[in-house]
Amino acid sequence: MNEHATDAPTDGDWTTIICPKERLFELNIREIIRYRDLLLLLVRRDFVSVYKQTVLGPLWFIIQPLITTFMYMFVFGNIARMSTDNIPQPLFYFSGTMLWSFFSTNLTKSADTFIANAGLFGKIYFPRFIIPISYIITNSFTLVIQATVFSAFYLYYTVSGHAVSVTTAILFVPVFLCQLAALSVGCGIIVSSLTTKYRDLKNLLNFGMQLWMYATPIVYPLSMVPDKWRWAFVLNPVSPIIESFRFAVVGRGHIDGWQMIVSFGATLVILFFGIILFNHNERTFIDII
Amino acid sequence: MARVISIEHVSKQYRLGVINNGRLYKDIQSLWAKWRGKDDPWTKIGEQSKNFRRDRFWALRDVSLSIEKGERLGLIGRNGAGKSTLLKILSRITAPTEGLVKIKGTITSLLEIGTGFHPELTGRENVFLNGTILGMKKRDIEKKFDEIVDFSEIEEFIDTPVKRYSSGMYVRLAFAVAAHLDSDILVADEVIAVGDVKFQQKCLGKMEDVSKNEGRTVLFVSHNLGAIEQLCNTCALLEHGQLVVKEDKVKDAIERYNQLLSS
Numbered sequence: 001m002n003e004h005a006t007d008a009p010t011d012g013d014w015t016t017i018i019c020p021k022e023r024l025f026e027l028n029i030r031e032i033i034r035y036r037d038l039l040l041l042l043v044r045r046d047f048v049s050v051y052k053q054t055v056l057g058p059l060w061f062i063i064q065p066l067i068t069t070f071m072y073m074f075v076f077g078n079i080a081r082m083s084t085d086n087i088p089q090p091l092f093y094f095s096g097t098m099l100w101s102f103f104s105t106n107l108t109k110s111a112d113t114f115i116a117n118a119g120l121f122g123k124i125y126f127p128r129f130i131i132p133i134s135y136i137i138t139n140s141f142t143l144v145i146q147a148t149v150f151s152a153f154y155l156y157y158t159v160s161g162h163a164v165s166v167t168t169a170i171l172f173v174p175v176f177l178c179q180l181a182a183l184s185v186g187c188g189i190i191v192s193s194l195t196t197k198y199r200d201l202k203n204l205l206n207f208g209m210q211l212w213m214y215a216t217p218i219v220y221p222l223s224m225v226p227d228k229w230r231w232a233f234v235l236n237p238v239s240p241i242i243e244s245f246r247f248a249v250v251g252r253g254h255i256d257g258w259q260m261i262v263s264f265g266a267t268l269v270i271l272f273f274g275i276i277l278f279n280h281n282e283r284t285f286i287d288i289i
Numbered sequence: 290m291a292r293v294i295s296i297e298h299v300s301k302q303y304r305l306g307v308i309n310n311g312r313l314y315k316d317i318q319s320l321w322a323k324w325r326g327k328d329d330p331w332t333k334i335g336e337q338s339k340n341f342r343r344d345r346f347w348a349l350r351d352v353s354l355s356i357e358k359g360e361r362l363g364l365i366g367r368n369g370a371g372k373s374t375l376l377k378i379l380s381r382i383t384a385p386t387e388g389l390v391k392i393k394g395t396i397t398s399l400l401e402i403g404t405g406f407h408p409e410l411t412g413r414e415n416v417f418l419n420g421t422i423l424g425m426k427k428r429d430i431e432k433k434f435d436e437i438v439d440f441s442e443i444e445e446f447i448d449t450p451v452k453r454y455s456s457g458m459y460v461r462l463a464f465a466v467a468a469h470l471d472s473d474i475l476v477a478d479e480v481i482a483v484g485d486v487k488f489q490q491k492c493l494g495k496m497e498d499v500s501k502n503e504g505r506t507v508l509f510v511s512h513n514l515g516a517i518e519q520l521c522n523t524c525a526l527l528e529h530g531q532l533v534v535k536e537d538k539v540k541d542a543i544e545r546y547n548q549l550l551s552s
Binding site: 013014015016017018019020035037038040041042044045048049052053119120121122123124125126283284286287288 | 295303304377378379380381382383384385386387388389390391392393394395396398400401404405407409410414417418421422423424425426427450
């Protein structure tokens, strides 16, 4: 390379070019793969630090949904006597709380990406998208642990003769879960990109997640919703995923194809916009945070 | 010699004071005006156009530098001269406002040691975490692990959570990881001297070893002119965000810096 080679034709030789403008949509998968070791270690860090120096250790991953389930059984099942679509109460509430906590933890954690990691991001470069991905993976592990508890409940009810049965739709469960993950991270990174400038959203988030939960058929089945309000549930892309999941594993309720398609479309749009906003932010947020 | 870093007319602008108008609706009005190509309704009187806004500050202005392979460049200048901003742009932490930077080969930046250390994890776990954050592969860390622990002199405590470490142990371990990176280009901001005098000497020695003997390109910011003279073979002086001079003789640049300081 000679001294005068500043011009464009020799750009091929450079490994990295840093310029002021980012591309609108850019997800550098190859770079993320190059940092896979970091990804795995971040997952390990987040997973392990939950139970370090606790007596019950990894049991903490199932205590919370268990207690929540009992509480829901007591409040919504026994006091309010709400229907569970003939699904045994523990199965109904546990599946709901398990999926919702997967969704909401993914969302709230990735919504905090920039602020919680400002110290790290301010000192070193690595693909920023690694952070929300690591949250999804960490929470997926938690979900798997909780799913084994769910299976235990399930086994109990099958053995004791309750009419619960899986449907062939169970093959789509991984799709539902991926969609839920994509949706949560999409929403999360949109919030994360907006909160670097306006912290207001952060205050709204916890409160908003609680409201959103009640707007989603977690503690009640969709069948309880009066027909005139059904349309409102189409607007909530989480609802059909939860309903479909329950149908797939327990065989009650139903899968509404149209709602699933709308929800799927919404997920793609949200994720797409999320990545655009995230891209835009990751290069300069450190100046304004 | 091949060039490995080419910095071309790089500028970086920061906004002063409160970032936004303070209210979402004002920001939206500003954006709306910008989209339509109108003037920002919230521009203060006297601020005619964007380029003359008083709330902007150029931390770097039109800096061009090129760095050859194996060069050990010291960056000196007063506080606020733009040294750290330049390093931040090179390490891709923040994007330049104008200009281009081209880099050949892998680059690691040490703007701080122990980045990403988690207090609950043990020394061993943190070596891996920190190493991968700095861009190393897990395999490579495994290979160098004994060397790193040896260098840090804390073998006994390697399986203790780092929250129980003394601050000296913490920085020694952190530096040890940083010292064993194997990127083509190393960018360091005043981090080399940690711990007691003996360990500081060891750090400097290691840096010298790494840069001189392994033929790596090093960019090094420091206010410690002695260290610059010891480590570097070229030196650039920044002042008010602009490049004053780049000298092949480190002494000349330092002399110029001293003139600046006394004037």
